[in-house]
Amino acid sequence: MEHHQSKSFPISHVIGFVVSLLLTFAAAGIALYTNLSFKVIMWIIGSLAVVQAGMQLFMFMHLREGEDGKTNLVNMIYAVFMVIVIVVGSIWVLTSGHAAH
Amino acid sequence: MGIKWDEFFITGDPLILGSQIAILLTMIGAVAGITYLKKWNYLWTEWLTTVDHKKIGIMYIISAVLMFFRGGMDGLLMKAQTARPEMEFLNSQHYNEIFTTHGVIMILFMAMPFLIGLMNVVIPLQIGARDVAFPQLNALSFWLFFSGAMLFNISFVIGGSPDAGWTSYFPLAGKEFSPGIGNNFYAVALQIAGIGTLMTGINFIVTILKMRTKGMTLMKMPMFTWTTFVTSILIVAAFPIFTVALALMTFDRLYGTHFFTVSGGGMDMLWANLFWLWGHPEVYIVALPAFGIFSEVIATFSRKSLFGYKSMVFSILGIALLSMVVWVHHFYTMGSGPAVNSFFSITTMAIAIPTGVKMFNWLFTMRKGRIKITSAMLWALAFVPCFVIGGVTGVMLAMGAADYQYHNTLFLVAHFHYVLIPGVVFAVFAGLYYWWPKMFGFMLNERLGKWHFWLFVIGFNVTFMPMFFLGLNGAVRRAYTYSAESGFAPLFMLSAIGSIVLAAGFAVFCYNIYWSIRYADRNISSDPWDARTLEWSTASPVQFYNFAKLPEVKSLDPFWHMKKKNEGLTLYDSEIEEIHMPSNSWLPIYMGVIFGIAGFLLVFEWHIGSAVAAIGIFAGLIIRSFDYNEGFHVKKDEIHRIENAWRKTEGEVHDHVS
Numbered sequence: 027m028e029h030h031q032s033k034s035f036p037i038s039h040v041i042g043f044v045v046s047l048l049l050t051f052a053a054a055g056i057a058l059y060t061n062l063s064f065k066v067i068m069w070i071i072g073s074l075a076v077v078q079a080g081m082q083l084f085m086f087m088h089l090r091e092g093e094d095g096k097t098n099l100v101n102m103i104y105a106v107f108m109v110i111v112i113v114v115g116s117i118w119v120l121t122s123g124h125a126a127h
Numbered sequence: 128m129g130i131k132w133d134e135f136f137i138t139g140d141p142l143i144l145g146s147q148i149a150i151l152l153t154m155i156g157a158v159a160g161i162t163y164l165k166k167w168n169y170l171w172t173e174w175l176t177t178v179d180h181k182k183i184g185i186m187y188i189i190s191a192v193l194m195f196f197r198g199g200m201d202g203l204l205m206k207a208q209t210a211r212p213e214m215e216f217l218n219s220q221h222y223n224e225i226f227t228t229h230g231v232i233m234i235l236f237m238a239m240p241f242l243i244g245l246m247n248v249v250i251p252l253q254i255g256a257r258d259v260a261f262p263q264l265n266a267l268s269f270w271l272f273f274s275g276a277m278l279f280n281i282s283f284v285i286g287g288s289p290d291a292g293w294t295s296y297f298p299l300a301g302k303e304f305s306p307g308i309g310n311n312f313y314a315v316a317l318q319i320a321g322i323g324t325l326m327t328g329i330n331f332i333v334t335i336l337k338m339r340t341k342g343m344t345l346m347k348m349p350m351f352t353w354t355t356f357v358t359s360i361l362i363v364a365a366f367p368i369f370t371v372a373l374a375l376m377t378f379d380r381l382y383g384t385h386f387f388t389v390s391g392g393g394m395d396m397l398w399a400n401l402f403w404l405w406g407h408p409e410v411y412i413v414a415l416p417a418f419g420i421f422s423e424v425i426a427t428f429s430r431k432s433l434f435g436y437k438s439m440v441f442s443i444l445g446i447a448l449l450s451m452v453v454w455v456h457h458f459y460t461m462g463s464g465p466a467v468n469s470f471f472s473i474t475t476m477a478i479a480i481p482t483g484v485k486m487f488n489w490l491f492t493m494r495k496g497r498i499k500i501t502s503a504m505l506w507a508l509a510f511v512p513c514f515v516i517g518g519v520t521g522v523m524l525a526m527g528a529a530d531y532q533y534h535n536t537l538f539l540v541a542h543f544h545y546v547l548i549p550g551v552v553f554a555v556f557a558g559l560y561y562w563w564p565k566m567f568g569f570m571l572n573e574r575l576g577k578w579h580f581w582l583f584v585i586g587f588n589v590t591f592m593p594m595f596f597l598g599l600n601g602a603v604r605r606a607y608t609y610s611a612e613s614g615f616a617p618l619f620m621l622s623a624i625g626s627i628v629l630a631a632g633f634a635v636f637c638y639n640i641y642w643s644i645r646y647a648d649r650n651i652s653s654d655p656w657d658a659r660t661l662e663w664s665t666a667s668p669v670q671f672y673n674f675a676k677l678p679e680v681k682s683l684d685p686f687w688h689m690k691k692k693n694e695g696l697t698l699y700d701s702e703i704e705e706i707h708m709p710s711n712s713w714l715p716i717y718m719g720v721i722f723g724i725a726g727f728l729l730v731f732e733w734h735i736g737s738a739v740a741a742i743g744i745f746a747g748l749i750i751r752s753f754d755y756n757e758g759f760h761v762k763k764d765e766i767h768r769i770e771n772a773w774r775k776t777e778g779e780v781h782d783h784v785s
């Protein structure tokens with residue numbers, strides 16, 4: 027609130043934004059316009075999602091600028107926990123028992 | 128996407144026609160009244176554009192009380208309809224719409240803003256700060272919430288209400304089975320309000336981590352601050368899941384995708400899964416701050432510091448962690464197989480452990496305390512047994528196998544009302560009676576407060592206790608009527624009578640607010656309850672900069688020790704310094720309005736209009752990026768004058784020496 031550090035052009039944000047768009051369109055293109063098997067498509071677009079998440083952490087989330095490593099570590103562990111709960115948990119719940127059919 | 132003007136206004140129902148007229152008259156009345164009293168300018172500069180956390184909090188609370196009224200009316204209508212077998216007061220469609228709006232409004236537009244309102248008023252004061260970390264974002268949160276709430280509320284007079292339950296399960300909520308636009312209101316209005324809530328979560332995490340006054344370490348924070356902190360973390364964890372789920376729902380309904388629609392290879396249960404991945408943490412998002420409020424109230428009126436502070440903190444963290452891994456208990460009957468159901472049964476039952484720890488901590492806080500039975504304390508006392516009933520029936524429901532019996536019955540409905548009403552409604556009432564003098568400089572009437580309390584608590588138990596037995600006897604939820612042969616009639620009647628008593632309690636509460644505004648004594652000290660935390664160490668109502676000098680904290684219950692040792696209560700002229708405060712802004716309310724317009728057009732599937740309105744959203748974002756307003760400085764003279772005015776009164780523990 028007191029002062030803003032720099033008014034220089036936010037170049038990394040713009041690059042991050044453009045790359046995000048490219049990765050997203052690539053995923054959509056592979057899913058919609060290729061004849062690869064379902065499994066292969068899932069692996070490719072899943073990997074693209076991980077790449078994009080990682081890139082955004084650096085480009086948007088100031089991962090390199092954190093004052094102390096401890097906070098970042100706690101945040102990362104927490105994020106990994108959330109991802110496991112949401113993604114792995116959902117897959118487990120929706121693919122076991124009668125729900126699978 | 129032809130526009131169906133004939134379906135724009137809902138027509139043909141006398142109840143709804145009555146509401147349309149009432150809404151119109153209220154609006155005309157409000158506009159005329161404000162114009163007549165020449166209050167537009169005051170309203171704009173003091174409230175609509177404010178970034179002051181206290182005023183934003185008060186606006187949240189006012190909205191929540193109004194929404195409580197709306198949601199409560201829905202509840203009464205349902206109780207009237209089921210009071211006797213085969214009643215023809217509401218038809219089945221109308222009943223569906225009403226339980227849907229009731230559920231959504233009570234949880235998202237009553238419980239959430241009520242608690243967020245109290246958090247807004249209290250948290251910066253409790254941690255000795257002058258505002259939240261991002262004041263303007265805070266205002267934006269409020270206006271987005273308000274915009275979403277209004278959009279949702281007009282659905283019953285314009286366009287038609289959502290009718291697929293507050294859970295809006297697919298396939299029912301899909302275009303195929305709900306072709307009207309009612310469910311678009313659900314998808315869009317909750318999205319807008321949800322963005323606001325998410326920003327609140329971020330704001331409070333940063334505020335509590337970065338803005339605490341000197342000496343207040345994490346383990347010296349008041350319990351309400353702790354619970355708000357953990358709730359904010361849960362908000363940031365859970366709300367994005369809902370955001371995504373709603374976005375997918377919107378795509379399915381508006382643009383023909385098939386994420387959840389079975390016909391196109393989608394997965395209907397994925398919606399239930401995502402909904403509860405958010406929905407269960409959401410229950411704790413509203414319960415945890417409520418626990419914090421009870422902790423403050425019980426400590427203050429037992430005149431002791433909270434028993435087992437550390438175990439309290441760890442049980443909050445435990446509850447928060449567990450609350451992320453229990454969501455399947457809402458759909459055991461989906462049939463995920465024994466391993467899944469067993470896992471989630473165990474995690475669910477485990478939540479009882481930290482909750483039990485908290486219960487005993489509250490009881491031990493009261494033990495050997497010099498308890499003062501005020502209205503606020505009464506709510507906390509009633510909370511304990513009522514919430515235990517809710518909790519124990521929760522453990523019954525937690526058993527996956529047994530749940531096949533209870534599932535979808537009124538037993539469940541009784542259970543969650545026994546959790547939500549004591550756990551949230553009692554808490555916000557306690558909080559309101561407790562912090563009211565801090566917000567407005569006078570107290571709510573204690574005599575009326577006790578009438579409010581007894582009517583509400585008795586009415587609540589008479590309404591919902593019979594529902595446990597109805598449910599065990601086989602009465603299903605979300606059913607608009609039942610046959611005379613079922614034998615349900617007497618208990619349904621009893622429950623309906625209870626709801627009238629409950630409503631009478633709420634009426635006394637409203638009358639209490641009116642009475643106290645008109646007649647309550649204005650000459651009260653800034654610390655009328657002899658309280659323990661920092662919000663009581665400044666004026667009532669709090670001056671806009673909160674603290675002339677920021678307090679220093681050495682222990683838990685800092686204000687209590689300041690009073691005991693007579694430390695830091697006196698302000699010397701030499702200590703006064705200029706204070707830097709943020710300026711008002713029109714952008715948040717502008718964003719609220721423009722989001723509301725874009726959302727409204729989207730609900731009606733007028734895509735082009737909606738896209739045009741969305742340009743306004745981007746315009747707002749751009750204007751904000753180029754906004755270099757640095758706020759303003761409060762001059763020493765002004766601080767001097769304001770501090771003198773409240774410190775130099777009789778019965779005041781604070782002093783000011785020139």
Ligand code: HEM
Nearest residue numbers: 199202203205226230233234238292293547604605606626
């Ligand atoms: C103030 C008095 C209240 C009354 C008389 C009341 C009454 C009812 C009734 C009759 C139902 C529907 C039962 C059925 O399935 O047929 C219901 C559902 C529900 N209530 Fe309440 N309630 C009240 C307060 C609350 C509060 C404070 C909350 C939340 C904070 C709440 C949340 C819900 C929810 C989530 C549902 C489920 C809606 C659905 O089935 O989609 N209620 N309530």
Ligand SMILES: [Cu+2]
Nearest residue numbers: 407454456457
């Ligand atoms: Cu749950």
